[in-house]
Every structure is written in structure tokens, then in C-alpha cells.
Amino acid sequence: MxxxxxxxxxxxxxxxxxxxxxxxxxxxxxxxxxxxATMDDALAHQGVPMLTASRDRDTAAPxxxxxxxxxxxxxxxxxxxxxxxxxxxxxPFGQPQHQxxxxxxxxxxxxxxxxxxxxxxxxRAAAARTLRFGDPKVGPGQYLYVKDVAQSLxxxxxxxxxxxxxxxxxxxxxVPYDQSGTWVQHYEQVGKPKWVIGTRAQIAKRGxxxxxxxxxxxxxxxxxxxxxxxxxxxNGGTPRCVDGNEVRKQPxxxxxxxxxxxxxxxxxxxxxxxxxxxxxxxxxxxxTSSMLLSSGVIPAALRATIYRALxxxxxxxxxxxVANFNGKRGTALGLDSVDRRQELIIDPDTGxxxxxxxxxxxxxxxxxxxxxxxxxALTVAVVDRPRQRP
Amino acid sequence: MTSPxxxxxxxxAAGELDRPNLAALTDTALTERxxxxxxxxxxxLQRYLARRVGAATAEDIVAETFLAALRxxxxxxxxxxxxxxxxxxxxxxxxxxxxxxxxxxLRATARLAAGRTTxxxxxxxxxxxxxxxxxxxxxxxxxSQLSPxxxDVLLLTSWAGLDATEIGQVLRIPPGTxxxxxxxxxxxxxRECPTTTLPDEDGTDx
Numbered sequence: 284m285x286x287x288x289x290x291x292x293x294x295x296x297x298x299x300x301x302x303x304x305x306x307x308x309x310x311x312x313x314x315x316x317x318x319x320a321t322m323d324d325a326l327a328h329q330g331v332p333m334l335t336a337s338r339d340r341d342t343a344a345p346x347x348x349x350x351x352x353x354x355x356x357x358x359x360x361x362x363x364x365x366x367x368x369x370x371x372x373x374x375p376f377g378q379p380q381h382q383x384x385x386x387x388x389x390x391x392x393x394x395x396x397x398x399x400x401x402x403x404x405x406x407r408a409a410a411a412r413t414l415r416f417g418d419p420k421v422g423p424g425q426y427l428y429v430k431d432v433a434q435s436l437x438x439x440x441x442x443x444x445x446x447x448x449x450x451x452x453x454x455x456x457x458v459p460y461d462q463s464g465t466w467v468q469h470y471e472q473v474g475k476p477k478w479v480i481g482t483r484a485q486i487a488k489r490g491x492x493x494x495x496x497x498x499x500x501x502x503x504x505x506x507x508x509x510x511x512x513x514x515x516x517x518n519g520g521t522p523r524c525v526d527g528n529e530v531r532k533q534p535x536x537x538x539x540x541x542x543x544x545x546x547x548x549x550x551x552x553x554x555x556x557x558x559x560x561x562x563x564x565x566x567x568x569x570x571t572s573s574m575l576l577s578s579g580v581i582p583a584a585l586r587a588t589i590y591r592a593l594x595x596x597x598x599x600x601x602x603x604x605v606a607n608f609n610g611k612r613g614t615a616l617g618l619d620s621v622d623r624r625q626e627l628i629i630d631p632d633t634g635x636x637x638x639x640x641x642x643x644x645x646x647x648x649x650x651x652x653x654x655x656x657x658x659x660a661l662t663v664a665v666v667d668r669p670r671q672r673p
Numbered sequence: 674m675t676s677p678x679x680x681x682x683x684x685x686a687a688g689e690l691d692r693p694n695l696a697a698l699t700d701t702a703l704t705e706r707x708x709x710x711x712x713x714x715x716x717x718l719q720r721y722l723a724r725r726v727g728a729a730t731a732e733d734i735v736a737e738t739f740l741a742a743l744r745x746x747x748x749x750x751x752x753x754x755x756x757x758x759x760x761x762x763x764x765x766x767x768x769x770x771x772x773x774x775x776x777x778x779l780r781a782t783a784r785l786a787a788g789r790t791t792x793x794x795x796x797x798x799x800x801x802x803x804x805x806x807x808x809x810x811x812x813x814x815x816x817s818q819l820s821p822x823x824x825d826v827l828l829l830t831s832w833a834g835l836d837a838t839e840i841g842q843v844l845r846i847p848p849g850t851x852x853x854x855x856x857x858x859x860x861x862x863x864r865e866c867p868t869t870t871l872p873d874e875d876g877t878d879x
Contacts, residue, residue, distance in 0.1 A: 295808070295863040303808040304831040307816075308782065313728025315715050318736035322711050324745075557727060562781045562789045563727060648773065 302306065311560060316340055320527035340510065362472060394597045402616040405629070406594035408661060409614075410587040413634030418583050419665050424571045427458040428666045428673055429579030431638075432473065433659035437497055438480065439489070446489060447480025448497060457669040458580055462536040463524055466511040467669040471503040480650075510535045511580075534581065542575075542585060546592040553592065565596050569618045569625050576627065576636040579663050586636065593627075600624055606640075609660030613637045622647035677802045692751035703746075712741055714760050721833040722764060726771045727778060734771070734845040738764040758842035761833065765825060765843055772821070786810020815862055826851055 295303075421427050434451045451474055457467040476494055478486045508516035508525035511533055530538035531553075543549045553571035554564040572589050575581050581589070593599055593616070602617035606628050617626035622644050628637040641657040643650035650656060664673035687866055698706055715735050722731035742749075743762050768775075786806050816824055825844060829835045837855070842847040 297859070297863070299808060300812075300859060300863055301831070302805070303812040304827075306805060306809050307812055308724040308778070311720075311723040311728055313719055313723045313731055315719055315732060315735060318715060318719070318732045319711065321736040322707065322715075322739045328692070496692070560727065562785060567729070621780055622773075646777075 308560075317529060319529075323527070357420065402596075402599040403594040405601050405614055405616060405631075406590045406599070409631075409634040410590035410627045411536075411593070411634070412632070413583050413586045413590065416583065416635060419461050419663055421458075421665050423460050424667070425460055426666050426669055427456075427580065428664045428671075429456040429458060430454070430581065430662045431456075431577060431659055433657070434655075436479070436650075436654070436656035437493075438656070439493055440649075443485055443488075444482070445480055446478065446485055446493065447650075447654075448476050448494060449479050450476040450497060455672070456511070456579065457666065457671075459669075462580070463510055465507050465509055465669075466513070468506045468508075468511075468513050469504070469670075470501070472501070480654075510537065513638040514667055531571045533576045534575055536580075539581070540590075541586065543564060544585065544588050546588055546595065548593040549588050549612075550595065553589075565598055566616055566625070568596065569592065569599075569627075573625065573627060573639045577639060577659060577661055579661055581636075586634070590629075590634070609638065609662075611637055611660070615640065619644060684710045692755055694751055695746035698746075703743075707739065707743055710742075710756065713818070714757055715739065717758065717833065718764055721761075721828070722768065724832050725768065725778075725828065726774045729769055730774060734764055734767045737767050741767075754842035755839060758835070758839040761829065761835065761839070762843045762845075771819070775812070776817050779813040782813040783810045786813065812862070819858065823854060826854045827858050827862075830855055 377470040431454045437448045439446045453473050455469045506517050508511050508522040512522035516522045524537050530541050543552050550568055553568040555567050603615035606613045606615040613628035614631045615626045615628050617624045622641050624644055626640040628635050638660040643654045719731050719735050724736050786809055829840045837848040837851040840851045
């Protein structure tokens with residue numbers, strides 16, 4: 284054993300340290316096509332900011348520039364990430380120093396996970412059923428109505444401990460029969476935000492201001508855009524069907540032609556292609572699939588491909604057999620990362636995609652285990668005109 | 674031959690490129706300038722960020738960095754920082770939001786490296802390849818334990834190739850502090866990093 288009284292000695296040479304630094308994550312590559320397109324888009328408008336006025340501070344960026352599909356859902360992801368950074372360094376050990384008191388934690392949904400089993404057979408069955416069930420029959424002149432109700436948890440850090448605000452938003456979309464036509468979108472907040480993490484004193488001190496900032500940056504809004512390109516429509520750009528748009532973030536019929544129909548090829552594509560880090564393949568594939576499915580415009584044949592591809596993920600598990608989800612019964616299929624569980628909810632009878640859920644696992648730096656920080660419910664229907672509700 | 678100001682034409686051109694006056698650009702020049710800035714700095718920024726938070730997140734940060742730069746170009750002061758340092762400073766602020774992603778990646782790398790080395794027999798364990806993987810894993814663990822400021826200094830040096838002056842401009846600390854911090858971090862890594870000792874040649878720990 285090492286003598287603890289022995290003077291410190293150099294266990295690595297400088298050269299060994301430099302070699303290790305050179306090797307660490309050295310295979311991580313990437314592309315700049317989307318960033319370049321975003322930049323070109325902004326330049327084409329000669330500096331018209333593509334970020335909202337509420338995002339003047341460098342560190343306050345709850346929405347990445349291209350994440351329009353998750354426009355409101357990303358509140359949780361973005362703000363929670365800010366909070367994670369803030370919280371993680373408030374205490375001397377990099378851990379949150381204040382857990383929510385029992386009366387506050389009671390408002391946080393508990394994890395309802397049952398014993399997990401591999402999810403491959405469930406996904407294969409869902410693929411078969413979704414093909415049999417098919418798509419909503421949208422006729423010429425009609426619209427596909429897609430409603431996504433998303434509940435997000437925005438977590439804020441601070442010297443006195445984390446604060447968590449649960450906010451629910453509803454996004455409605457009217458998708459024309461010919462998807463190159465004009466789509467309509469409406470967003471509104473549902474109910475009042477609810478503080479679920481934090482002491483009464485913390486909430487009284489900071490809550491009102493944070494709540495105003497959060498809800499004020501996402502006011503009720505209507506938008507129209509060809510091909511569903513709401514991102515450019517809402518940021519001063521020119522909506523377009525394909526160029527400069529990413530299928531996984533804002534899919535439409537034309538963009539979906541880029542998505543492989545073979546499950547293996549799909550999996551490679553969804554994981555980011557050949558440049559994907561091996562550790563990230565399953566998580567990236569899950570994330571891409573969730574983004575596509577939650578758009579509500581993925582045809583049954585592609586849904587089946589996605590399900591079959593996900594069925595091959597070795598770590599995909601049935602995490603809950605009967606997820607009570609927006610009044611619908613579903614099967615939750617999840618993938619665990621270090622401190623987070625991502626789940627898709629599938630209707631076991633029809634194979635329809637019902638929504639997604641994200642929750643914290645033990646070891647999460649910010650949230651108590653079991654805390655659901657994102658939960659959405661998707662419904663689709665057919666209507667005769669835009670802005671009409673079924 | 675030098676210009677009256679003491680700088681050669683080449684140096685002047687390089688200086689102008691490194692410290693452009695963004696506030697004074699016309700719309701046409703602005704488009705051209707930012708196009709060049711993107712072409713010159715985005716690839717390096719992407720590579721640096723991708724090693725820290727993964728390629729997909731890195732591209733988002735690059736996009737946000739240049740949008741923020743475009744929006745706040747009037748606040749750029751060429752006398753205070755080179756353009757590269759300014760861009761990395763913006764990116765660094767955006768990167769703070771992805772602290773958890775970076776930590777997760779480092780821990781995953783450490784676990785992966787541990788898996789590759791612990792299941793290896795004695796003959797392989799002393800091989801260069803396993804030794805390198807082991808050290809990478811140990812380094813990942815160590816990096817996850819550094820303070821954000823220390824990690825920034827180390828990785829801006831090693832991965833982004835910035836010098837002490839530029840890093841000082843990025844982090845808004847004196848260059849001397851950058852050098853002393855870098856020295857301290859490297860010393861700590863060299864001495865403390867291997868928290869688990871490699872098996873000796875006879876297969877035992879020390």
C-alpha cells in the first residue's frame with residue numbers, strides 16, 4: 284500500500300498527461316450544416332436576431348435555435364440545465380444542499396416503475412399493430428389536427444437551494460392534406476404554473492419573478508407557415524419546406540423522404556450516423572425517435588420502422604405496463620442513462636404513440652429520484668378547416 | 674521594412690482580421706465578415722465543444738454563439754479581446770448550461786474505460802493500448818472532479834489551442850492567473866489523477 288506520509292510524487296509524466304488529453308473524446312466529430320444554415324438565415328436578414336428579446340443574457344437560453352418542435356417542452360430541459368450548473372456548485376461538494384421538504388415533494392409524481400423486462404417484443408408487437416391500425420384518413424381539403432399537451436419542470440438553482448416550477452403548455456397544429464400548404468399552430472399555457480420544489484420562504488422570495496419570466500417568455504400565440512416551418516416563420520425568416528430544415532425537429536412529407544425505412548438503417552441515422560459516439564447511440568436514437576413521433580405527422584409505415592428499430596436496442600425496457608396517461612392506458616418503454624430515464628408511451632391495443640416522459644433516477648444532481656420533469660400527451664384527429672377543434 | 678506604426682502590412686492585415694471593427698460594418702460587409710468568421714472559427718469551435726458535450730449539442734452551441742455574436746456585434750471591443758477569444762467567451766457562457774451533459778459524458782467514458790481494462794488479463798493489462806485506455810478513463814474521472822474554471826483553462830489550452838492571453842480574455846482573468854491555474858491543474862492531474870493504481874506486472878496492486 285502507498286505510505287500516506289510519503290511526499291507527493293508525479294504519477295504521470297507531462298507527456299503521458301498530454302497524450303491522454305489528446306485521446307479523450309478525440310473521435311467526437313460533427314457537422315456544421317445546420318449551424319451554417321442558421322447563420323446564413325440570420326445573415327440573409329442582415330442581422331435580424333433569431334433569438335427572442337427575452338434572451339439577451341448569454342446564459343439565459345432555454346431554447347436552442349433549431350429546437351422548434353420542442354418549443355415549449357424545452358423549457359424544462361434548458362432551464363433545468365442552467366439550474367444544474369448553478370445548483371451543482373452552490374455547495375462545497377457539488378451536490379444540492381437542500382432537498383425539497385416532504386410537503387413539497389408530495390406534489391412531485393413518484394416513480395411508478397414496475398420490474399423491468401426487455402422491451403423488444405413489445406415494440407415489435409406495437410409495430411404490427413400500428414400498421415394494422417393505420418393513419419387518420421385525411422381527405423383533400425381536410426386537416427390533421429395534432430394536440431400536444433406537455434408538462435415541464437423548470438428548475439432554478441440558487442444559493443438557498445433549488446426551486447422547481449411545473450408548467451403545462453398546449454400546442455395545437457392543423458396540418459393540411461397537402462403538407463406543402465399552410466400549417467397553423469397555436470400555443471397556450473394550461474392552468475397556472477405550480478411550484479413543486481422549494482421551501483415556502485424560497486418561493487415567496489423568488490417565485491413571482493421567476494414565474495413571470497418563464498410564462499412571459501412563452502405567451503399565447505398563433506402562427507402560420509408553409510410545410511410547418513414555424514421556426515422560420517416565428518423568427519423573422521422565410522418558411523421553406525426542405526432547405527435548412529431538419530426532419531427530426533420539424534418533419535413534413537418532403538423532409539420525411541430523408542428518413543431510412545429499413546430499421547437498421549434508421550437506427551444508424553437516428554443515432555447520428557457514423558459519427559455517433561458508441562455510448563450515445565441508444566440515447567440519441569431514442570431522442571430522435573421521440574422527437575419524430577411527437578410531431579404527430581409520422582405515417583404508420585414509418586412508425587412501424589421506428590418501433591422495429593427501437594426493438595433492437597439492448598437496453599430498452601418495459602418500465603410500466605399500464606401508464607395512466609392523459610386518460611389513456613399505455614405501455615411505457617424506457618431507456619436509462621446515468622441519471623435520467625427517457626420513456627415512450629405506446630397504446631398497447633393500437634400501437635399508437637401516446638407521448639413521452641422523462642424522469643430523474645438516483646444520482647441525479649438536481650432532482651429527487653422519480654421526479655418527472657417532462658411528460659406529454661399527443662392526440663390526433665381529422666377536421667375540415669384550420670383552427671377547428673374536434 | 675515596417676510601417677510607420679511599427680507593424681508590417683502582413684501583421685496589420687492579420688491584426689485587422691483578428692480584431693475587426695464589427696460595429697462599423699455595413700450590411701453587405703457584415704454578411705461577408707460573418708461568413709468569413711464562421712468559416713474560420715466555427716470548425717475549431719465545433720471540434721472543441723463536441724469533445725466536451727457531444728457533436729449534436731456542440732452544433733447547437735456554435736449556432737447560438739454566432740447568432741449572439743451577430744446580435745451583440747456592437748458590444749465587441751477589438752481593444753479588449755481578439756475575435757476568437759470573444760467567440761469562445763460567448764460559447765463558454767452557453768456551454769455552462771450543458772454542465773450535466775459534460776459530466777455524464779465524462780462519467781460514461783470513465784466507466785467504459787474501466788470496463789475495457791478490468792476484464793483484461795495480465796498480459797494485455799501491461800500493453801500500451803490498455804494502458805492508454807486506462808489513462809483516458811482516469812483522466813475523464815479527474816476532469817469531472819475539477820472546478821468549472823480549472824476545467825475551462827485546461828481544455829481551452831489542450832483542446833482549443835488558445836494561449837494564456839486569449840484564455841484570459843475568454844474567462845476575464847489575467848494571463849498570469851491562467852498560467853498559474855494551468856500549472857496547478859496539470860500538477861494535480863499528474864499526481865492525483867490515477868486514483869486506482871494499475872495492476873503491477875505480477876498482477877497485484879501496490
